[in-house]
Amino acid sequence: MEIIIKEIKNGVEGHFVGRLDTVAATKVGSEMTKLGEYADKEILLDFAELEFISSSGLRLLLMLNKQAKAKKGKVIIANASDEVKHVLKLTGFISLFEIR
Amino acid sequence: MNIREKIKEWKWTNGKDSNGKKMYSMWQLCLWLLFLVVATYSLSFARNYYIAKQQALLDAKTKADLNLQIASGIIDKHLSQVKISCDNLASTFLEAKDVIDENGNKYKKFVYHNHPGARESKSEIFAGLELFTKANPHLWGAAIAFETDFYQDTCPNGLCAFVRHSSKDVYEHVDISAMGDKFREKEWYGGTKMLGRPQWTKPYLDVIGELIVSYCIPIYDENDKFLGIVDVDYQLSRFNNELTQEVHPYENSELMLLTSNQFIVHPNRNYIKDKQTSIDDLKKDCETDNKRVYFETIDSNMMTVALVCSNDDIFKNVNEITSKIRIYGSIGLIITLILLFLTIVEIKKVTESRANIESELTVASNIQMDMLPKMFPAFPDRKDINVYAALKPAKSVGGDLYDFIIRKDPQTGKESFCFIVGDVSGKGVPAALLMAMVCSLFRDIARKKQKASEIVSDINNCISDRNEHDMFCTLAVGVIDLETGKLEYCNAGHNQPIIAKGNKAEYVEITPNLPVGAFGNFEYISNEMTISPDERLFIYTDGLTEAEDIKKNEYGELAPLEIVKNHANDTPETIINNVLSGLSAFVGKAEQSDDITLMCIQLNK
Numbered sequence: 001m002e003i004i005i006k007e008i009k010n011g012v013e014g015h016f017v018g019r020l021d022t023v024a025a026t027k028v029g030s031e032m033t034k035l036g037e038y039a040d041k042e043i044l045l046d047f048a049e050l051e052f053i054s055s056s057g058l059r060l061l062l063m064l065n066k067q068a069k070a071k072k073g074k075v076i077i078a079n080a081s082d083e084v085k086h087v088l089k090l091t092g093f094i095s096l097f098e099i100r
Numbered sequence: 101m102n103i104r105e106k107i108k109e110w111k112w113t114n115g116k117d118s119n120g121k122k123m124y125s126m127w128q129l130c131l132w133l134l135f136l137v138v139a140t141y142s143l144s145f146a147r148n149y150y151i152a153k154q155q156a157l158l159d160a161k162t163k164a165d166l167n168l169q170i171a172s173g174i175i176d177k178h179l180s181q182v183k184i185s186c187d188n189l190a191s192t193f194l195e196a197k198d199v200i201d202e203n204g205n206k207y208k209k210f211v212y213h214n215h216p217g218a219r220e221s222k223s224e225i226f227a228g229l230e231l232f233t234k235a236n237p238h239l240w241g242a243a244i245a246f247e248t249d250f251y252q253d254t255c256p257n258g259l260c261a262f263v264r265h266s267s268k269d270v271y272e273h274v275d276i277s278a279m280g281d282k283f284r285e286k287e288w289y290g291g292t293k294m295l296g297r298p299q300w301t302k303p304y305l306d307v308i309g310e311l312i313v314s315y316c317i318p319i320y321d322e323n324d325k326f327l328g329i330v331d332v333d334y335q336l337s338r339f340n341n342e343l344t345q346e347v348h349p350y351e352n353s354e355l356m357l358l359t360s361n362q363f364i365v366h367p368n369r370n371y372i373k374d375k376q377t378s379i380d381d382l383k384k385d386c387e388t389d390n391k392r393v394y395f396e397t398i399d400s401n402m403m404t405v406a407l408v409c410s411n412d413d414i415f416k417n418v419n420e421i422t423s424k425i426r427i428y429g430s431i432g433l434i435i436t437l438i439l440l441f442l443t444i445v446e447i448k449k450v451t452e453s454r455a456n457i458e459s460e461l462t463v464a465s466n467i468q469m470d471m472l473p474k475m476f477p478a479f480p481d482r483k484d485i486n487v488y489a490a491l492k493p494a495k496s497v498g499g500d501l502y503d504f505i506i507r508k509d510p511q512t513g514k515e516s517f518c519f520i521v522g523d524v525s526g527k528g529v530p531a532a533l534l535m536a537m538v539c540s541l542f543r544d545i546a547r548k549k550q551k552a553s554e555i556v557s558d559i560n561n562c563i564s565d566r567n568e569h570d571m572f573c574t575l576a577v578g579v580i581d582l583e584t585g586k587l588e589y590c591n592a593g594h595n596q597p598i599i600a601k602g603n604k605a606e607y608v609e610i611t612p613n614l615p616v617g618a619f620g621n622f623e624y625i626s627n628e629m630t631i632s633p634d635e636r637l638f639i640y641t642d643g644l645t646e647a648e649d650i651k652k653n654e655y656g657e658l659a660p661l662e663i664v665k666n667h668a669n670d671t672p673e674t675i676i677n678n679v680l681s682g683l684s685a686f687v688g689k690a691e692q693s694d695d696i697t698l699m700c701i702q703l704n705k
Contacts, residue, residue, distance in 0.1 A: 059572060090593065092613045
């Protein structure tokens, strides 16, 4: 699991590669903190290469969303695969984020 | 096997793990480590010691050779003086001719020119010998001996004049021939006559018992006829002082000079003359005394210079360094031991405290698990409902839960069946704690609130209140009116349930809501439907669909759907058992990574 972070015009972009399962979720803490620093701006999560997301991964998204909400920023999920979208839908998380 | 047993096994025992593979205890590992350290240390120590000893032996050999050369140099110096003196004595009345033998070696041949009538008288010979011994005080004595017929006129046995400086200003004159003919068989006379050229004798005892060595020159007349011998004696004990002073490579080394059968020079004077010995005896003695002998034979007179050195002296430096290394090494080893011991104690402490925490949490989780209904049939005295559930825990502490109760609405008096299936995000202790919390909340809230959406909302509000870590839990909560079969189903981020009937089974679309714990005061929406007695409601957690085989293939949603469909007319217990056996056939030996919870409900009229 890898998260490639780069700054963009209105905030930050995180490019997720691989499987965000329970083990991976414990290892990407620093990247998530980095993304959280842009909580007052736009956080774009590019899920094009995200193969799988577990409930622990969803928890990371939830934490990020709460930070953004508190600082009036927003979290956008882009390019999610049908499977990831299905999980987001199933868990109701889809209502929390702007999906592109 | 529960985790408590696993930890116990891992701790300090030497047992076998669940696969029957042998496990090593920490103590065994530490002992092996210690053994390795000691073995490595000992090996390098032994190797260094061996090399140092070999080097010391080489040094000793070099040192001994040098000293033996010094010793034989001293002996040569003394003996060549004796030889020169003897040549001088012979030259006083004999003519010296240089002769070359068949081997090309040069030597002096002495010839007597005087006619027998003009030869020196007996007294003249004694007077000449006395003058000579006076001039050469380093000599023991000198002799001139003739064949029997040469002085027959004055001495019927032949003349053998010997002069010795016996004490201060006293010169002893002896005519040995007067004592008999025996001297003619001795080496100095007979041997030299036989050899026909000047020679050193082997060391021997003279008439008064002094150990001497002689240089002898044969005398010939002009016709090469043997006439007699000029002989000079040297007292071997004269070597003693100079040799022992000059030659001492080691503090306790001993220099010895020996003939083929006795000592000439020995630190213990009693050994000289009295003790029969040989170089081989000396070697044996030294071996038993832990000493070493180095020797060199002086060819001209069969003497052997031997240097006896004790091993203690030779290996003194090696032993000193070795004992230092031994001390430092021991200190190092003790430090290693202490560190190892401290590490063990630390590891043990950490392991034990971790084991304690984990076992206590496992106990907590076990207690919680025990609270889940495990007795089936769950309602043996009721015919209208048949429920079966199973929770297959993963190795690490997971966070799945299920529960169900039958309660009565205090207002309407209607009985309803209320169930919950949930999955806490993540694993481990935090998940177990949240799972325990949700279980307790359900037991409490389900008795007070009638609607499934209310129950979920209440649980959500309770958990999200102080949810600093953003833990959440997906829930499927349902309420079934036991009279009408009406089901109110609230889905908080959980997998969709399956409803099976006859030879059909399908996932039911239920409005998804956020999992509980994510946001407080979230408005949960539930769906309503009716369950008929020929239908089976099958609810599960994602541990089932996300189970993987060894090649990381997911079990998926279709396979369980197929199994439920095939058993749609069976009891909930049969359905669940079939799903479980289908699953285990799929995953094979792969380790289960998440809890798996299955629940199946059937209503009867």
